[in-house]
Each structure stands twice: as C-alpha cells, then as structure tokens.
Amino acid sequence: xxxxxxxxxxxxxxxxxxxxxxxxxxxxxxxxxxxxxxxxxxxxxxxxxxxxxxxxxxxxxxxxxxxxxxxxxxxxxxxxxxxxxxxxxxxxxxxxxxxxxxxxxxxxxxxxxxxxxxxxxxxxxxxxxxxxxxxxxxxxxxxxxxxxxxxxxxxxxxxxxx
Numbered sequence: 001x002x003x004x005x006x007x008x009x010x011x012x013x014x015x016x017x018x019x020x021x022x023x024x025x026x027x028x029x030x031x032x033x034x035x036x037x038x039x040x041x042x043x044x045x046x047x048x049x050x051x052x053x054x055x056x057x058x059x060x061x062x063x064x065x066x067x068x069x070x071x072x073x074x075x076x077x078x079x080x081x082x083x084x085x086x087x088x089x090x091x092x093x094x095x096x097x098x099x100x101x102x103x104x105x106x107x108x109x110x111x112x113x114x115x116x117x118x119x120x121x122x123x124x125x126x127x128x129x130x131x132x133x134x135x136x137x138x139x140x141x142x143x144x145x146x147x148x149x150x151x152x153x154x155x156x157x158x159x160x161x162x
Contacts, residue, residue: 008046009084010055011128012070016042019056022125023047026102027086028095029054054084073127083121083129092134096120104130112136114147 013019020042023029032053033046045056060070073080088095096110104122107129112118116137122130141152 005051005053008053008055009082010057010070011084012057012059012072013126014059014072014074015126016045016056016058019124019126020045020047022102023056026099026104026124027130028098049086050089052086078127080127080129083131085131085133088132088134090134092118092120092132095132099132114144115139 011019020031020034024031024047027049029047029049031045032048033044034042035044037043042056042058047054047056057070059072059075061067069075093110096106099120099122100106104124106120106122108119108121110118110120113133116135116139117133118136119131119133121132124130139147144150145152
C-alpha cells in the first residue's frame with residue numbers, strides 16, 4: 001500500500017455516523033471507507049482531506065488495545081489527550097467560516113502565528129479538538145526565537161534537563 005500515510009490518527013465517537021456526516025459538512029472531509037456491522041452500526045471508517053486521512057470509529061474496549069477504553073471526550077467530561085492538526089494549502093478563512101456555520105465550537109479564530117502559519121482551532125460535535133493550519137510565511141529560526149524568546153532547534157538536548 002504505497003499511498004498509505006505514515007500516520008493515520010483515529011478519533012472515537014459515541015455516534016460515529018453522525019460524526020461522519022458532520023465532518024463532511026463542517027470540514028469538507030470525504031468518507032472513503034465505511035464498514036458497518038450487521039446491526040447497521042459503524043464498525044470502522046476512514047475519511048480523507050487534501051491527501052490526509054483520519055479514522056472515525058465507535059467507542060471501543062477490547063484486547064487489541066490491551067483493554068484500554070477508546071472513548072469520546074463526552075465520556076470524559078470534555079477531557080482530551082490529543083488534537084488533530086490538519087494542513088490546508090489555501091482558503092483557511094473560508095474553511096473557518098464553513099466550520100463555524102456548521103456549528104463547530106471555535107476556540108481560536110484564524111490568526112497568523114509566529115511560526116509562519118495562519119491557524120484556527122475548534123471543537124467538533126463531541127468535543128474533539130481540531131487545529132487547521134495554512135502556511136503564510138517562512139520565518140527563520142532566528143526570527144521565531146526573537147518573536148517568542150524561546151530557543152528552537154532540531155535535536156534533543158545532551159542532558160536530561162530539557
């Protein structure tokens with residue numbers, strides 16, 4: 001499978017079919033795989049967007065994940081342990097308007113960032129965090145350090161104090 005992405009995040013929902021429909025409407029994602037159980041419930045699905053993929057699944061507990069519960073933020077009083085970053089080559093302001101009109105809970109409106117991207121962040125209908133980013137500039141490391149006061153690099157520190 002040469003065209004498979006190296007990473008494919010998965011998000012878990014109480015109602016994955018509603019999530020699939022909402023993600024299509026709000027973000028323009030396309031459902032590319034839909035596996036249903038005999039009862040009609042979603043067993044597994046995949047969506048694509050600008051060459052990226054994400055798996056949208058029902059909540060799950062089982063041996064393949066060591067008994068860990070894969071669950072919606074709704075089950076955790078809104079707690080999340082991840083967010084999904086989505087690259088948009090252009091049109092982020094229009095994408096933001098579409099998501100907002102579809103009912104996404106906006107946590108950050110589109111804003112240019114020191115690292116050269118215009119981003120917005122939102123929550124979907126079950127509270128998953130989505131971060132959309134469009135490149136707008138190519139700042140140097142020195143420019144980003146000057147803008148933030150942070151030290152930036154591409155390797156781990158030599159000691160364990162980092």
